[in-house]
Amino acid sequence: MSDTSVRLGKTEVGAVGGRGDGTEVVLDVRDLRVSYVTPRGPIRAVNGVSFALRRGEAFGLVGESGSGKSTIALSLMQLIKPPGRIEGGQALLDGTDILALSEEEMQRVRLAEIALITQGAMNSLNPVMRIREQIIDAWKDHGEPVNGREAEERIHHLLRWVGLQPEVARMYPHELSGGMKQRAVIAIAISLRPKVIIADEPTSALDVVVQRQIMQTLRRIQRDLGAAVILIGHDMGLMAQFVDRLGVMYAGKLVEVSPIREMFRDPIHPYSQLLIASLPSLAKKGQFLGIPGLPPSLLDPPLGCPFHPRCPYAMERCRVEVPALELKRPNRLVACHLYEREEGQA
Amino acid sequence: MTAVPLSLEQAQDRIGRVLRGLRTYPMLSAGLMLILLVLLISLIGPLFVPREGVQVGSAPPDQRPSREYLLGTDTVGRQILAIIIYGTPLTLQIGLIAGAIGLGVGMIFGFVAGYYGGALDHLFRGAADVFLTVPGLLILVVIATTFKGAVSVMTQALVVSALAWMYPTRTIRSQVLSMRERGYVQLAKLSGMSGPEIIVKELMPNLLPYLAASFVSAVSAAILASIGLEALGLGPQNEPTLGMTIYWSLYYTSVLRNLWWWWSPPIVMIVIIFVGLFLISAGLDQVANPRLRRAA
Amino acid sequence: MPLGYLLRRLTVFLLIVWVAASVNFFIPRLSGADPVRERLLQMAAVGGTGTGTVEEVVKSYQAKFGLDKPLWQQYLFYLADMVRFDFGVSITRFPNSVAGMILDALPWTLVLVTVATLMAFAIGSLFGALVAWPRAPRFVHVLAPPLLTLSAIPYYLLGLILVYFLAFTWRIFPLGGGYKVGTQPSWSWAFIQDAAYHSILPALSIILSGVGFWALSMRGMMVTTQGEDYVTFAEAKGLRPRRIFLRYALRNAILPQTTALALALGHVVSGAVLVEIVFGYPGVGNLLYQAIRTFDYPIIYGVTFMVIVAIGLATLILDLLLPVLDPRITYHRT
Ligand SMILES: Nc1ncnc2c1ncn2[C@@H]1O[C@H](COP(=O)(O)OP(=O)(O)OP(=O)(O)O)[C@@H](O)[C@H]1O
Numbered sequence: 001m002s003d004t005s006v007r008l009g010k011t012e013v014g015a016v017g018g019r020g021d022g023t024e025v026v027l028d029v030r031d032l033r034v035s036y037v038t039p040r041g042p043i044r045a046v047n048g049v050s051f052a053l054r055r056g057e058a059f060g061l062v063g064e065s066g067s068g069k070s071t072i073a074l075s076l077m078q079l080i081k082p083p084g085r086i087e088g089g090q091a092l093l094d095g096t097d098i099l100a101l102s103e104e105e106m107q108r109v110r111l112a113e114i115a116l117i118t119q120g121a122m123n124s125l126n127p128v129m130r131i132r133e134q135i136i137d138a139w140k141d142h143g144e145p146v147n148g149r150e151a152e153e154r155i156h157h158l159l160r161w162v163g164l165q166p167e168v169a170r171m172y173p174h175e176l177s178g179g180m181k182q183r184a185v186i187a188i189a190i191s192l193r194p195k196v197i198i199a200d201e202p203t204s205a206l207d208v209v210v211q212r213q214i215m216q217t218l219r220r221i222q223r224d225l226g227a228a229v230i231l232i233g234h235d236m237g238l239m240a241q242f243v244d245r246l247g248v249m250y251a252g253k254l255v256e257v258s259p260i261r262e263m264f265r266d267p268i269h270p271y272s273q274l275l276i277a278s279l280p281s282l283a284k285k286g287q288f289l290g291i292p293g294l295p296p297s298l299l300d301p302p303l304g305c306p307f308h309p310r311c312p313y314a315m316e317r318c319r320v321e322v323p324a325l326e327l328k329r330p331n332r333l334v335a336c337h338l339y340e341r342e343e344g345q346a
Numbered sequence: 347m348t349a350v351p352l353s354l355e356q357a358q359d360r361i362g363r364v365l366r367g368l369r370t371y372p373m374l375s376a377g378l379m380l381i382l383l384v385l386l387i388s389l390i391g392p393l394f395v396p397r398e399g400v401q402v403g404s405a406p407p408d409q410r411p412s413r414e415y416l417l418g419t420d421t422v423g424r425q426i427l428a429i430i431i432y433g434t435p436l437t438l439q440i441g442l443i444a445g446a447i448g449l450g451v452g453m454i455f456g457f458v459a460g461y462y463g464g465a466l467d468h469l470f471r472g473a474a475d476v477f478l479t480v481p482g483l484l485i486l487v488v489i490a491t492t493f494k495g496a497v498s499v500m501t502q503a504l505v506v507s508a509l510a511w512m513y514p515t516r517t518i519r520s521q522v523l524s525m526r527e528r529g530y531v532q533l534a535k536l537s538g539m540s541g542p543e544i545i546v547k548e549l550m551p552n553l554l555p556y557l558a559a560s561f562v563s564a565v566s567a568a569i570l571a572s573i574g575l576e577a578l579g580l581g582p583q584n585e586p587t588l589g590m591t592i593y594w595s596l597y598y599t600s601v602l603r604n605l606w607w608w609w610s611p612p613i614v615m616i617v618i619i620f621v622g623l624f625l626i627s628a629g630l631d632q633v634a635n636p637r638l639r640r641a642a
Numbered sequence: 643m644p645l646g647y648l649l650r651r652l653t654v655f656l657l658i659v660w661v662a663a664s665v666n667f668f669i670p671r672l673s674g675a676d677p678v679r680e681r682l683l684q685m686a687a688v689g690g691t692g693t694g695t696v697e698e699v700v701k702s703y704q705a706k707f708g709l710d711k712p713l714w715q716q717y718l719f720y721l722a723d724m725v726r727f728d729f730g731v732s733i734t735r736f737p738n739s740v741a742g743m744i745l746d747a748l749p750w751t752l753v754l755v756t757v758a759t760l761m762a763f764a765i766g767s768l769f770g771a772l773v774a775w776p777r778a779p780r781f782v783h784v785l786a787p788p789l790l791t792l793s794a795i796p797y798y799l800l801g802l803i804l805v806y807f808l809a810f811t812w813r814i815f816p817l818g819g820g821y822k823v824g825t826q827p828s829w830s831w832a833f834i835q836d837a838a839y840h841s842i843l844p845a846l847s848i849i850l851s852g853v854g855f856w857a858l859s860m861r862g863m864m865v866t867t868q869g870e871d872y873v874t875f876a877e878a879k880g881l882r883p884r885r886i887f888l889r890y891a892l893r894n895a896i897l898p899q900t901t902a903l904a905l906a907l908g909h910v911v912s913g914a915v916l917v918e919i920v921f922g923y924p925g926v927g928n929l930l931y932q933a934i935r936t937f938d939y940p941i942i943y944g945v946t947f948m949v950i951v952a953i954g955l956a957t958l959i960l961d962l963l964l965p966v967l968d969p970r971i972t973y974h975r976t
């Protein structure tokens with residue numbers, strides 16, 4: 001890892017943390033790099049991503065399909081499988097680099113400290129096991145008591161907490177509706193009170209009404225727990241309701257990280273602007289503009305800024321120099337040559 | 347194909363591409379190599395070994411391998427080398443004919459069942475399942491003993507093909523079923539293509555690797571069945587097929603009489619053929635289903 | 643277990659029995675000739691068994707099958723005989739009843755094939771699951787190629803090789819038969835020991851060549867299963883690898899594998915029939931072989947019918963077992 005990238009990571013996180021609103025960073029991701037090795041060469045799915053998550057914060061990650069969102073989620077859990085490989089970076093969870101942990105150490109950290117609600121949560125439950133057993137399984141391997149009245153009460157409480165009847169404990173996944181399954185998955189994910197919950201498109205397979213109910217439940221639980229949440233998704237509307245800050249991914253890089261209101265009111269990065277502009281608003285009902293051009297090949301990414309081939313403001317510099325994610329306005333990190341670096345912060 | 351001869355670069359390019367393909371699919375190429383070896387033996391062998399060797403009494407009985415009789419002779423004075431060289435292609439021939447019939451029937455049943463669904467699907471899938479459950483060899487025994495008499499290689503192939511269609515039917519049906527709802531098939535339907543047209547123009551090309559794999563497994567099943575029948579004595583009596591050779595060697599208790607050169611060469615050939623066919627079909631599976639490649 | 647599921651499985655079983663019976667009825671009649679009659683006449687001509695006996699057989703045969711009646715009546719009579727396991731009498735060993743002969747031979751085959759197949763299935767499935775498991779011990783990958791090669795060899799040929807080395811050359815196991823020559827089958831401990839000893843090689847040839855087959859199909863299932871979301875979520879739950887392997891991946895991959903077992907039974911039994919011949923094992927395979935050599939049709943048809951019924955029964959048992967393994971089965975269908 002190069003010296004500059006470390007410095008860059010620290011600087012920007014420091015800048016955010018130094019905002020003085022009294023919140024501390026719980027998860028600090030620095031220069032994360034993940035590749036998938038294919039016969040035609042490595043796919044750089046996550047290419048130097050840094051962000052900091054504050055305690056109790058809801059952080060959103062959006063981006064086109066294939067921009068590397070799930071890869072970030074899986075690598076934070078150390079669940080990247082061959083041909084994928086974490087090539088570099090750190091993820092400091094309360095100061096401990098969880099990317100450097102051994103497999104046994106990481107196994108204890110999963111669920112207890114950092115939980116993942118996987119993409120496609122509709123199929124996240126083992127079809128041949130009752131819900132109760134699937135909860136208890138997780139406890140067993142974390143040394144939690146699983147027998148006796150206390151454990152039963154804990155299960156009941158847990159299910160109530162996510163809005164399920166205690167009877168669900170005795171059911172098989174196929175006996176539950178999509179929303180109920182999703183609640184059961186959430187129940188398992190929060191059962192050991194993790195500090196960080198990553199939710200990868202937790203509601204994408206559900207209808208809109210159920211989606212909203214689930215998101216409200218998740219929000220409530222997050223507040224009860226005081227956990228930080230990384231919410232991954234495509235749905236900007238959902239993001240607007242749920243998250244505090246939003247990170248926009250493009251081709252394996254974060255191109256902008258801004259508080260959610262500012263992001264909607266005044267997106268800075270050209271890609272964010274196009275993303276926001278393409279949203280169907282009340283005024284322009286049903287008009288979905290989309291973004292011209294295709295996402296770049298991650299096998300053979302363009303030189304310079306990955307977005308320049310589609311960027312309406314691309315300059316000569318964009319074709320040769322990769323822009324760094326820097327503080328361009330107060331509280332706003334942007335990777336774009338169009339803007340000057342905010343002075344006096346670092 | 348045009349008759350224009352390839353330039354040197356073109357030829358090199360083509361060979362290079364084939365070689366690269368072989369390297370990507372090592373199982374497939376190893377399998378092709380083995381089958382090629384078998385074919386070479388049965389093509390080149392006759393140039394050096396006269397056919398008289400398969401005749402009873404063409405040599406003294408029970409001879410160990412020697413300079414004169416390279417693989418020895420059996421109890422009735424046939425030369426094992428000649429038997430192998432002239433018998434192997436017969437076995438392959440039975441397998442290919444029966445496999446082709448099996449694939450043909452399986453394709454018709456599978457495409458119809460998968461594409462049209464409904465009652466036809468129930469009928470064909472049910473038939474395939476019931477006949478898969480039934481031990482094929484016994485049915486074939488019933489057929490072969492009933493229609494006894496001079497069995498020719500062709501008859502044998504026909505008999506065996508009676509039970510070579512079930513696997514192709516099943517595989518093709520389930521593949522068609524999964525493709526039926528895909529975009530391009532729907533598109534073809536909307537654009538007014540007829541069912542058979544869609545099957546031939548849209549489904550078949552996309553199923554090519556599966557069809558090839560089905561063919562190979564049908565051939566393999568047919569050879570297995572025909573060798574099994576022959577080992578029971580129910581094959582072309584006067585032809586030196588590999589299975590009949592096994593039958594005669596069992597009949598004359600060659601194992602207990604330590605005539606190892608009699609029973610082992612046909613087994614080696616059979617193993618090479620089966621391993622070769624197995625590798626080819628596993629390799630074709632990899633081509634069709636890249637997910638398996640990683641876990642190899 | 644819901645009634646509908648049960649009924650459907652039973653229907654399939656009856657269908658199999660019906661196919662088995664009909665094959666035996668129609669194939670001989672399709673041939674245009676009556677092979678049994680021909681065989682009898684041929685025997686009479688040769689006079690091998692003494693003309694008196696043959697005439698007796700012919701008479702009992704014609705009376706039994708009512709050859710003067712219309713075809714559909716013959717068919718119904720035939721079906722009725724079949725479900726009562728009445729296969730008539732042996733031609734060459736008159737007046738032994740075919741059913742009795744099959745009954746003597748069937749237990750041998752049943753025990754051998756069931757034990758060997760279940761062992762091959764269990765060992766092979768576990769092995770295949772390990773091959774697909776990234777954390778599997780190294781020996782698994784060393785053993786995989788030879789086992790897969792063995793699976794390409796038909797059972798009985800593998801048996802031939804085993805006999806040559808383990809029985810003929812090194813004399814570790816008996817050369818063949820089901821028990822020591824000269825002893826009478828009984829339930830004594832000594833006899834059972836002897837029978838088990840004689841069955842090791844036949845069983846080994848079925849197991850050795852079956853393990854690779856089951857390993858291969860299990861490997862495919864495991865590769866698919868490991869891509870499932872519930873395995874990823876199990877990992878995210880921080881479970882120990884062993885638990886994920888057994889309770890999440892293997893537990894689900896074994897379901898289609900069990901269905902595959904039901905479908906492969908016919909194949910397995912075909913192979914086992916030939917194994918018995920190589921080993922001179924006193925089961926139905928050998929009975930069939932002797933019958934083929936003497937064209938003793940009632941035995942051929944009887945064995946075919948009984949074996950198919952046995953396989954149908956085994957399939958039925960597996961089908962009824964499946965809902966126990968997979969709670970979804972009876973829920974979704976019907
Ligand atoms: N197992 C794999 N092998 C090869 N490439 C992969 C693999 N998994 C992911 N990729 C590649 O990595 C890139 C990022 O994938 P990822 O799943 O992280 O995207 P995503 O942003 O989550 O997309 P989506 O919104 O569709 O979920 C994609 O280009 C994808 O093709």
Ligand SMILES: [Mg+2]
Pocket residue numbers: 069070071119200
């Ligand atoms: Mg994703």
